[in-house]
Amino acid sequence: MTRFLIAPQWQGxxxxxxxLLVDGATAxxxxxxxxxxxxxxxxxxAGESLGTGVxxxxxxxxxxxxxxxxxxxxxxxxxxxxxxxxVSVFALDAIDTADVAVLWCxxxxxxxxxxxxxxxxxSGMALRAVMGEGEPHLALSPGIPPERIVLLGARSIDVGxxxxxxxxxxxxxxxxxxxxxxxxxxxxxxxxxxxxxxxVDVIDPxxxxxxxxxxxxxxxxxxxxxxxxxxxxxxPLAGATxxxxxxxSPADAVQDMGSILRLIGAVA
Numbered sequence: 304m305t306r307f308l309i310a311p312q313w314q315g316x317x318x319x320x321x322x323l324l325v326d327g328a329t330a331x332x333x334x335x336x337x338x339x340x341x342x343x344x345x346x347x348x349a350g351e352s353l354g355t356g357v358x359x360x361x362x363x364x365x366x367x368x369x370x371x372x373x374x375x376x377x378x379x380x381x382x383x384x385x386x387x388x389x390v391s392v393f394a395l396d397a398i399d400t401a402d403v404a405v406l407w408c409x410x411x412x413x414x415x416x417x418x419x420x421x422x423x424x425x426s427g428m429a430l431r432a433v434m435g436e437g438e439p440h441l442a443l444s445p446g447i448p449p450e451r452i453v454l455l456g457a458r459s460i461d462v463g464x465x466x467x468x469x470x471x472x473x474x475x476x477x478x479x480x481x482x483x484x485x486x487x488x489x490x491x492x493x494x495x496x497x498x499x500x501x502x503v504d505v506i507d508p509x510x511x512x513x514x515x516x517x518x519x520x521x522x523x524x525x526x527x528x529x530x531x532x533x534x535x536x537x538x539p540l541a542g543a544t545x546x547x548x549x550x551x552s553p554a555d556a557v558q559d560m561g562s563i564l565r566l567i568g569a570v571a
Contacts, residue, residue, distance in 0.1 A: 305380045305571045307332075307340040308373055310393075312366045312386035314350055314359035317424035318515035318549065324386055327513060327548030330556040331384050331563060343369045345386070356417025357425050357438045364440065367393040374398060374542075382570055385546035387426040388413055389441075391500045392433055394544060396443055403541045404451045404494035405433060406485075406534065408527060409502040410518035412457040412464050412473075419463030430454070431467055451492040455479060455530070456505040459518045476505075479522040482533035489534050497538045499531055499570050502547040506562060513550035513559045524562045531569040543570035 311328035313321040325345075332342055343366070350362030357363070370390065374381055374397035383394045388409065395405070407413070413430040416437040420427055431437045435446015449470035456476045460468065472488050479485060489497055504514040507521035545566060550556035 305339065305382060307335045308370065308381055308383045309340060309342040310345060310366060310370055310383055310386045310390045311343070312345050312363070312390055314362040314366070315387040315389035315424060315426040315429070316515060317422035317427060320549070321387070321515070323515070323549035323551065324547070327550055327556065328384055328386055330550060330553070330560065331545065331548060331567070334560060334564060341373060343373065345369070352423070353440075355438055355440060356420070356423055357428070357441065358423040360438070360440060363389060363425055366390065367396060367441070370394055371397040380540060381542045382567065383542070383544045385544065388429040388500070388502050388546045389425045389432070390546060391544040392429050392441060392443065394542060395433055395447070395498060398541060400443070400447055400541070402495040403447065404453065404489055404492040404497045404538075405447055405500065406453050406455060406489055406497055407500045408455045408505045408522070409457055409500070410504040410521060411459050411502070411516070412454055412468055414464035414467040415461065419461070434467065436467070451494050453485075453488045453492065455485065456522045458520060459516070476520060476522045479526045479530050482530040485530040486533045486537060489538065495538065496541040497534060498541045499534070499543040501527070501543070501545050501566055501570070503545065503563065503566065504547050511559050511562045513548055513555050515547070515549045524565050528565055528569040540570065545570070
């Protein structure tokens, strides 16, 4: 059985209209089976940095606690719906990752740390935190080794992300057209399970517009669904995340929902 955990967190986002992520999570929740869906009471306030280089840290810590309470003691397959990308860090923190690879599908690599990030937004540090690096209040301990991380579709990369990017396996958006290549990269990690993180901005903006920072030349929905299905045919999912949906109006949400539901179907 698949459980859906809705975490409408906006505090990790650098976007000026970050609270659109709350609307996106709510829109997705409306199309999921209510009996299998839990909506977390995420704080609305921004929160404080608490002397760190991460903005809104106190609220992020509260969301981590909420996600942990809902994932730690369940044996069900869970799909966490954000919210910004940092909900994946908190979800992975709640499970045993000793045998888990991470397939991180995102237009942005999210490999900053507090020293390299201009915004101080934790979503841009999320994959670095998965590796156990960056702000110790939020990073995984132990982190997932870079050799068990496959980054797919990143095409908006900052200079400060180049060093950690060189330590993970990175596949381009064009590589997603070859589902066997994606499977080979995940298989090469040696892991026995995989967590799939999807920031919906990995999809080409011609197919999905409701994101905070669109990046051209992305992956088609069909290609990403096919690649995930190929991976799942060999490795069971440890869980999955759908993040980054930020429609500007209810009508825009409806327009994008076809692609969103296809992505959810691929990981549910």
